[in-house]
Amino acid sequence: MLELKLEENGLARLRGRLDAAEAERALATLETLAGPLTLDFTELEHISIAGLSVIVRTYKRLSAQGSRLSVVGVMPRVRNVFVYAGLDKLLGIK
Amino acid sequence: MRRGLHMPIVTRLMERSVPRNTESLAVLVDFVRDFLEAEHLSKDLAFDLDLVIEELFTNLVRHGRAEGDILVRLERTPGEVHVRLRAAEPSPFDPTSVPPVNVDLPIEDRRPGGLGIHLVRKMCRQFRYEWHDGVGTTLAVVGVSDSCSS
Numbered sequence: 341m342l343e344l345k346l347e348e349n350g351l352a353r354l355r356g357r358l359d360a361a362e363a364e365r366a367l368a369t370l371e372t373l374a375g376p377l378t379l380d381f382t383e384l385e386h387i388s389i390a391g392l393s394v395i396v397r398t399y400k401r402l403s404a405q406g407s408r409l410s411v412v413g414v415m416p417r418v419r420n421v422f423v424y425a426g427l428d429k430l431l432g433i434k
Numbered sequence: 435m436r437r438g439l440h441m442p443i444v445t446r447l448m449e450r451s452v453p454r455n456t457e458s459l460a461v462l463v464d465f466v467r468d469f470l471e472a473e474h475l476s477k478d479l480a481f482d483l484d485l486v487i488e489e490l491f492t493n494l495v496r497h498g499r500a501e502g503d504i505l506v507r508l509e510r511t512p513g514e515v516h517v518r519l520r521a522a523e524p525s526p527f528d529p530t531s532v533p534p535v536n537v538d539l540p541i542e543d544r545r546p547g548g549l550g551i552h553l554v555r556k557m558c559r560q561f562r563y564e565w566h567d568g569v570g571t572t573l574a575v576v577g578v579s580d581s582c583s584s
Contacts, residue, residue, distance in 0.1 A: 341460075357463070359484075360492045361456045386481065388488045389550040396541065417481045424556045425549050426537025 344369050350376050355383035358391030367394045375407025382413035387421050399431060446473065447509035454495055454504050454521070462487055462506060469508045475515075479578060482557055483508070483515060486574050489550035490519050493529055500524055510578075514559065517574045526565040529554070529572055 342362040343355040352373065358366055370377075377398070381387075399409045411431050414422070422428040450465045452458035466483045470476070487506060494504055498521060505520040532551040535544070555561055560575035 359456075359459055359488055360495075361459045386484055388485055388492075389553060390488075390492065392549070400541075421485070421553065424537070424553050426539075427541070430541055 342366055346373070350374075351378050351380060353380040353383065357386040358384060358394065359386060359388045360390035363390040363394050366391070367397060370394065370398045371401070375402035375405060375409065377402060377407070378410045378412060380413045381411060381415070381418060384415070384418055387418050389421075389425065392421065392425055392427060395431065396427065447507055448472065449505055449507040451503045451505045454498070454501065456492060456495060458504075459488055459491065462491065465506065466508070473510045475510070475578065479515070479576070482576050483517065486517055486554055486557055486576060487519070489554050490517070490529065490572055490574060493550055494519065494521050494527075498523060498527055513578055515576045515578060517576060519572045521570055522568055523565065523570040524568060526563070527570055528563045528565070530561050530563045 341356045342358055342365070343353075344366060345353045345355070347353065350373075352370070354366075356362075379395070395409075395411065402409045409431070411433055414433050419428065419433055422431065422433050427433075448465070448469045450461065452461050463484060466480055466487065467477070470479060470483075491504060491506070500522045502522045505518075507516075507518040507520065509516040509518070529551050532548050534555075535548040535552040537549075537552065554574055557576065558574040559577050560573065562573045564571050564573075
């Protein structure tokens with residue numbers, strides 16, 4: 341289950357699991373948001389390639405609009421998925 | 435009794451059959467936790483098992499050419515968990531034959547697809563596929579570190 345909480349100043353907090361079952365709903369929500377956008381992953385426990393695809397599509401949409409996407413608070417296991425997929429540097433994930 | 439070469443290797447397994455759709459992922463998440471608890475394995479192992487199962491399962495959901503449930507089996511062996519997914523397929527549908535992905539390419543130059551299997555290859559000690567009489571079985575072996583076993 342994924343919770344996506346929108347806050348002020350272009351911040352969205354994700355909590356739970358961003359997997360193939362939740363990807364479509366997450367993308368639909370993120371598509372309503374303008375940039376610059378910061379996604380806080382502090383409470384995101386799980387991400388799969390379907391979830392990564394949501395983040396990459398959001399990144400591409402905002403980049404095409406001349407805006408940007410940042411991802412912060414990534415726990416090590418989730419970060420590893422970005423690293424394995426070669427997407428950590430693209431999204432500035434540390 | 436003294437342990438020796440003649441002691442059988444004990445393996446324990448659990449399995450669950452689920453419908454071939456992404457709504458089944460929540461059932462499989464619970465299944466992994468039931469298995470870890472039954473085997474006294476650390477919850478830290480859940481992340482890797484969830485990920486490997488999800489990527490193999492969604493590959494079958496999206497690209498498989500048959501209907502019917504998918505059987506997921508988890509088996510503990512010394513130092514490893516063997517993950518097997520068994521599903522009807524009219525002909526071999528071999529995820530191990532998916533071409534490698536070059537993750538060093540810029541995002542705009544990449545072809546879509548293959549990243550899930552790339553992840554399984556990265557995370558597993560073994561990755562194999564067999565097909566007999568209309569049923570395909572994928573095996574992925576996840577290592578259990580000392581900190582994850584009891």
